Amino acid sequence: MTNAERAIGRRIEAVKRRGKNILVGLSGGAFLRVHLKMTGNCLVVPDVRLRAATVRAWFGLEDGRGLVLDDPRALGRISFHEESEREALFAGLGPEPDDAAFTVAHLAACARKTVKPVKLLLMEQKAVVGLGNIYAAEALFQAGIDPKKPSSRISGPKLRALHGAIVGVLRIALDSAVAAYEQPGGFAEGENFPVAVYGREGEQCFRCQSVIRRIPQGGRSTYYCPGCQK
DNA sequence: ACATTATCCTGCACGC
């Protein structure tokens, strides 16, 4: 029996989220883990037989509808797990940004442990979950921190500002994503987020008029304002 | 043990 076949006959009981993972709870003590990566979309379609060409995985529901993973770039993943695997599966993840466990002290403790550039620390999903390349850059801009700054050398006030920026950025990102999904037929995560630095290389900073820069970090592009971010 | 790089995958922007 394949892993996908282990889901057959089970009832969908709940849908939750942990960081960037969607958890589809199934009867019999199991769940599906979905990661949308960049362009994935997990949704229920009216007829599982009429799937878009970009649907990479699908489950037929008893009424003919389908639970599908639609992903043009095919980086998204869906996998079956027993409840017993849950703890180990997410053991490396940090707290949710809106959880009481995500405090300034927690962020400071994570930062103190490493000299790696703070942008990379934020991308690891270990100090806090939810930040990707765009939101990490925007949070660092809001906090006025240079993305190249060694994590352990960030001052107390800057860490406090960063904590607030992370919470604010992810709250807006989540709210706008939920609103986008609630539009009829809508899916436009991120489209409503007002970017200050991401993708704006060579353009002027809205705040100080400096020219926005782009640098490689961890194989990705990081955008920042050299005037605002020290 | 750590840090950097490659890999996955497709679509699109770009230069010639």
Next chain:
DNA sequence: TGCGTGCAGGATAATG
């Protein structure tokens, strides 16, 4: 016009 190249993204495997 059309083709080749490179880049975008998150997470993880592989390499240094």
